[in-house]
Amino acid sequence: MNRGKLQAFAVVATALVLVAPACPAQVFKCVSGSGQASYQALPCENDGARIDLPVHAPAPGEQAAARTRARKEQRFVTEIESAREVARRSARAEHKQRDEERQAHAARCASYQERAERAEADARQHLRRNRYKRDHELRARTLRDRYFSECLAAD
Numbered sequence: 001m002n003r004g005k006l007q008a009f010a011v012v013a014t015a016l017v018l019v020a021p022a023c024p025a026q027v028f029k030c031v032s033g034s035g036q037a038s039y040q041a042l043p044c045e046n047d048g049a050r051i052d053l054p055v056h057a058p059a060p061g062e063q064a065a066a067r068t069r070a071r072k073e074q075r076f077v078t079e080i081e082s083a084r085e086v087a088r089r090s091a092r093a094e095h096k097q098r099d100e101e102r103q104a105h106a107a108r109c110a111s112y113q114e115r116a117e118r119a120e121a122d123a124r125q126h127l128r129r130n131r132y133k134r135d136h137e138l139r140a141r142t143l144r145d146r147y148f149s150e151c152l153a154a155d
Contacts, residue, residue: 109151116143 030044031037058066116139123136 105151109147112143112147112151116140116147119143 027039027041028043029037029039119136119140123133123140126133126136
């Protein structure tokens with residue numbers, strides 16, 4: 001297709017799009033045996049009456065009011081999405097903080113265990129019952145107590 005034909009096709013298509021909404025539509029009113037009316041685009045099975053519906057072209061004031069309402073609704077949607085994004089960020093930050101607190105708690109508990117084992121090993125090095133051995137045993141017991149109260153009791 002050459003460029004001139006393409007432009008002509010585009011002009012015709014645009015004209016059809018602009019004219020098409022103004023064309024009246026055929027609607028068929030069908031009445032059931034119980035007297036209930038329904039409207040459809042195809043003819044009725046029992047020879048329903050054809051009704052031509054007039055197309056209502058909105059007045060310029062109605063169009064302006066619709067545009068204003070659409071802008072207002074768009075702002076409302078934007079505000080809601082903005083609030084939702086703020087809530088997502090806040091939830092991610094809280095989740096990250098909880099994870100960091102859990103990791104710090106786990107590291108602290110592991111440190112208590114490690115330090116208690118080291119203190120017990122130091123106590124075993126001292127063969128005689130002296131002040132250093134008692135200090136290491138006391139430190140190991142204190143660390144085990146902390147581990148129990150902070151790490152096991154919290155679970």
